[in-house]
Amino acid sequence: MITTMRKTFRETLALAVDDAKQGQQVIVSRTIPVPHINPLHFFAAAEDLYSGERTFWMSPNSDETMVGAGNEWIIDTAEQSNARFTEIETEWKRFKKYTDSSNSDKGPILMGGFSFDPFKNENHLWEPYKEGRFVLPSFLGVWKKGQKPEVTIAKVILPNETVEEAEADFTERALYVKKLCRGKITAGSTPAPFEMNEHHTEEWLASITKATESIRNGELDKVVLARDITLDSETPIDVQGALKTLINEQQSSFRFIFENGSSSFIGATPERLVQIKDQHVRSACLAGTIKRGSSDKEDQLLERELLEDQKNLEEHAYVVKMIREALLNHCSDLQCPNGPGIYKTKNVQHLYTPIEGVLNNQSSLLDIVKHLHPTPALGGLPQEKAMSMIREIEPMHRGWYAAPIGWLDTEGNGEFAVAIRSSLVKENSAVLYAGCGIVKDSNPKMEYEETKMKLRPMLSALGGLKYDRT
Ligand SMILES: C=C(O[C@@H]1C=C(C(=O)O)C=C[C@H]1O)C(=O)O
Ligand SMILES: [Mg+2]
Structure with missing residues (x-):
């Protein structure tokens, strides 16, 4: 002993x-x-x-x-x-x-x-x-x-x-x-009026058309294209107040801030990349989107519509296929349901497939992050083809948007999510990001509407929703 x-x-x-x-x-x-x-x-x-x-x-x-x-x-x-x-x-x-x-x-x-x-x-x-x-x-x-x-x-x-x-x-x-432990949050100041700017809207819509053509030509199966908007205020943006709103309004998401000097990367993402807790591995496939209903009945009708929509099911299926295959190299006893369920946030509902397994001895949390990122929920399929298309088409820099964020301990435990529904705030300005999975049947106008829904959580938190007249 x-x-x-x-x-x-x-x-x-x-x-x-x-x-x-x-x-x-x-x-x-x-x-x-x-x-x-x-x-x-x-x-x-x-x-x-x-x-x-x-x-x-x-x-x-x-x-x-x-x-x-x-x-x-x-x-x-x-x-x-x-x-x-x-x-x-x-x-x-x-x-x-x-x-x-x-x-x-x-x-x-x-x-x-x-x-x-x-x-x-x-x-x-x-x-x-x-x-x-x-x-x-x-x-x-x-x-x-x-x-x-x-x-x-x-x-x-x-x-x-x-x-x-x-x-x-x-x-x-x-x-x-x-x-x-004696801290108290002071009442946030009323946000000063914002100027809100959408960038390259026409180019973005045209890039969706271009991407669907490439997909129909067989060059790739799916690509996720994102756009950004900026908010400019006369006074410094109240990040603490924004966090408070995210905590209250986005309870089914990971709410986060990574401060870095005068910048804060803040958001509320519903998408887990991977969690390890005592050798137990959990990942989630989240792709395919529809709005929330204004009543329970309408919400359920929309849910059913999403579960049967071929275009959204296709967006989702690529993600499940890739995550499942990647995790097979790191896990035993992998469990994956045959079809998706639904994951709801305040503003949208998504197709959702959880995947779980038991970690192999030779794999680590960051190994899995490395092999999963970017999943076809954020990049596309095939991965390399999609990444070069994003690099070429998107005029903005994603930075940490749509990338793995999280924590790890000394025992191999930890959790990573992908940083969507997020914003980089620096002093008086904020950049907000949102993207969509483009497949062969994507319609540019509808994808644009989808990005608008995905921008809402951060716009609401930053107090910019009332300026959204786009
Ligand atoms: C890329 C984003 O979201 C991803 C794209 C989705 C879709 O196109 O249906 C759904 C969830 C996310 O995997 C985003 O919110 O910016
Ligand atoms: Mg979509």
């Missing part, structure tokens, strides 16, 4: 300090229970010291919420290939991690994401977000349904730091946690 000695926190710190002296990169974390506090208030309270260094993640139905504050460490990559996924994982593994063994410490986590297409030329607006960028938050608030909230303090030990200094730092940070 193996007996493990419980170490005091000071003894743990002494080991970590020794390692750091030897040149090892070390993280020490300590998890403390905190009183019930609203995650949004916690996020707001961190603004004083950590504005520009905050991250917010709330899964559908608020099952799991994580709020990060402070860039304790940044792992980023400018790698313009699929090696970027491995690079992030390798860097994260390089750290030796010590947790406080005297409590239920779950260890540190990384939060971040990747760009949609590393081969697209650089773009000034998206430059800080890099091809992949993950942050180890100094403070991480965690809320799980049915459990008490906790805050994990994570500290990177400096090579010349003493045990006393490290211990004093933890004591000081614990005081700041108390302050974070």
